[in-house]
Amino acid sequence: xxxxxxxxxVDVSLRAEPGEVVAIIGPxxxxxxxxxxxxxxxxxxTSGAVLLDEKPIQSYARRTIARRIAVVAQEADFRFxxxxxxxxxxxxxxxxxxxxxxWESGRDVEIAHNVLNETELVGFESRLMNxxxxxxxxxxxxxxxxxxxxxxxxxxxxxxxxxxxxxxxMLRLVRARCDTRKTxxxxxxxxxxxxxxxxxxxxxxxxxxxxxxxxxxxxLTPELLRSVFDLQxxxxxxxxxxxxxxxxxxxxx
Amino acid sequence: MCGFLLFVLALVMLMSSVVGxxxxxxxxxLCALFGKSNCALSAEERAIxxxxxxxxxxxxxxxxxxxxxxxxxxxxxxxxPLAEPYLLGVSNGAAVGTMTALVFxxxxxWNRPVLAFAGAAAATMVVYRLGRGRTGATPExxxxxxxxxxxxxxxxIVFITTVMDATRIRSFTFWLLGDLxxxxxxxxxxxxxxxxxxxxxxxxxxxxxxxxxxxxxxxxDLGVEVARVRLIVFAAASLLVGASVASSGxxxxxxxxVPHLVRLSFGSDNRLVIPAAALAGAxxxxxxxxxxxxxxxxxxxxxxxxxxxxxxxxxxxxxKR
Numbered sequence: 001x002x003x004x005x006x007x008x009x010v011d012v013s014l015r016a017e018p019g020e021v022v023a024i025i026g027p028x029x030x031x032x033x034x035x036x037x038x039x040x041x042x043x044x045x046t047s048g049a050v051l052l053d054e055k056p057i058q059s060y061a062r063r064t065i066a067r068r069i070a071v072v073a074q075e076a077d078f079r080f081x082x083x084x085x086x087x088x089x090x091x092x093x094x095x096x097x098x099x100x101x102x103w104e105s106g107r108d109v110e111i112a113h114n115v116l117n118e119t120e121l122v123g124f125e126s127r128l129m130n131x132x133x134x135x136x137x138x139x140x141x142x143x144x145x146x147x148x149x150x151x152x153x154x155x156x157x158x159x160x161x162x163x164x165x166x167x168x169x170m171l172r173l174v175r176a177r178c179d180t181r182k183t184x185x186x187x188x189x190x191x192x193x194x195x196x197x198x199x200x201x202x203x204x205x206x207x208x209x210x211x212x213x214x215x216x217x218x219x220l221t222p223e224l225l226r227s228v229f230d231l232q233x234x235x236x237x238x239x240x241x242x243x244x245x246x247x248x249x250x251x252x253x
Numbered sequence: 254m255c256g257f258l259l260f261v262l263a264l265v266m267l268m269s270s271v272v273g274x275x276x277x278x279x280x281x282x283l284c285a286l287f288g289k290s291n292c293a294l295s296a297e298e299r300a301i302x303x304x305x306x307x308x309x310x311x312x313x314x315x316x317x318x319x320x321x322x323x324x325x326x327x328x329x330x331x332x333x334p335l336a337e338p339y340l341l342g343v344s345n346g347a348a349v350g351t352m353t354a355l356v357f358x359x360x361x362x363w364n365r366p367v368l369a370f371a372g373a374a375a376a377t378m379v380v381y382r383l384g385r386g387r388t389g390a391t392p393e394x395x396x397x398x399x400x401x402x403x404x405x406x407x408x409x410i411v412f413i414t415t416v417m418d419a420t421r422i423r424s425f426t427f428w429l430l431g432d433l434x435x436x437x438x439x440x441x442x443x444x445x446x447x448x449x450x451x452x453x454x455x456x457x458x459x460x461x462x463x464x465x466x467x468x469x470x471x472x473x474d475l476g477v478e479v480a481r482v483r484l485i486v487f488a489a490a491s492l493l494v495g496a497s498v499a500s501s502g503x504x505x506x507x508x509x510x511v512p513h514l515v516r517l518s519f520g521s522d523n524r525l526v527i528p529a530a531a532l533a534g535a536x537x538x539x540x541x542x543x544x545x546x547x548x549x550x551x552x553x554x555x556x557x558x559x560x561x562x563x564x565x566x567x568x569x570x571x572x573k574r
Contacts, residue, residue, distance in 0.1 A: 040474060042470070042473065042474070062473070062476050062477070062478055063476040065476070066474065066475050066476025067476070069474075070474070071471075071474040073470070073471065073474070075468040075470050075471045076467045076468045076471055077332065077467065077468060078467065079332060079333070079334055079392070080328075080329075080332075080334065080466055080467075080516070080521040081516070081520065081521055082466075082467065082521050083520070086463075086520070086521070086522060087467070090463065090464050090467070090475060091475065093460065093461075093464060093475045093476050093477065094475060094476030096460070102459075102460040102524075103524070144475075148475070
């Protein structure tokens, strides 16, 4: 994909606070993933700046960025047999001191065990990544991101291709990490109901512009969703959590 | 594990130095190889061992080390278990470089490896760009790009051969299939220096390759300087392939067979795979060369014919999987 050729995102201002989960929602092609890629410095904005601890992101070395910002994306392919433990240890790359060979320290191993525990993957250490189910594999991808101990997590559609139970598990784990470790998470998702349930703030994007940012109750209104998705929706309250619940209304006949 | 591989390598080197069209006594050979002069060997046997077999074994070892290391690194970097210097056309690039040096430059032994390196590097860059495509690289696309580059360079080789005088053509067709007999001290030195630099460069970048093997963008996110690692690995691989082709022609499939067997027993961690492949590669080519010169002794086969005989079926197996 060639990002330089079109201006995918214009006028976006986003600030992620420690402990906060921000969901970015919007139709296909709204610029959600582009925005996420800009946030960790993979793409450079043509104007404006991405600041990490008040300093422009391009002033940091890649390793430094990798220690502070972790990404969960659907990228990895497993043509070579890699065990879950080896995979998760990969998250410690940016922390290694020796440049030659670079074996993991005892602390790296300890952290890997902790995140496997955190993502409910204890017992999977020596299983091969390509033999896991979709939900288990996505948890391992999350575990690798958590192993970086980054204070900012960027997640690009972490629940795509997962069944209902695994979707909820993924976001519950992200939520737990943010609450306990004062980590900020930015989640790009297509699932408005999960966004409503698990996020503190929602950013609604369309055609590269922010339509509205605010609490789920402020953003996920029938009027705004209709204008953005061009779809009639019904919004009521989730019977248990009270979060907005969005139901699309399909045209009859 | 690497100790075991070293032991096997030493054993194979010893066996290979006594086996051949003329059998040599083991104890006498061992004694002579450790530099003693009063061994139970005739002058003729001594000359066969030290002047003919031993340099050839060392060259086979260096070539195997170069090709297996390069293969393991290409596979990790290109995320493709089928990547191999010979199949990617990199060996042919180096062959064109070597032949250019032989035909158009005074055939000084030092410009052969330099032009071979240049040829290998150029072929690597072309295959990499062709294999990437707009939709990203698939293993099959990369191999197709390799086929295109290989056939194109083969016609360049045919062209160069036709301007060569007829007496040299036969020895060149032999060389193109991998021939370890035409060694010299300087080529041997070049091969060993290249093998050392290349293996060290790959080992230094092995942890980065572990991450790049699973996706370049993920590796970048985790802090790998992707562009720098790619450049170093391509340069080191071109050096390895260039040095081995300049000294012994295109020995195919070593870079496919050896890393594959190593991964079966060591797993996929490149910090182990690369040094193990270097040792196993040396062993593999020494054994292949031993077969090449004993099967129809006193005549001999090009060593590349033996490695291809083992490698091609494995390639089909990997492709079918």
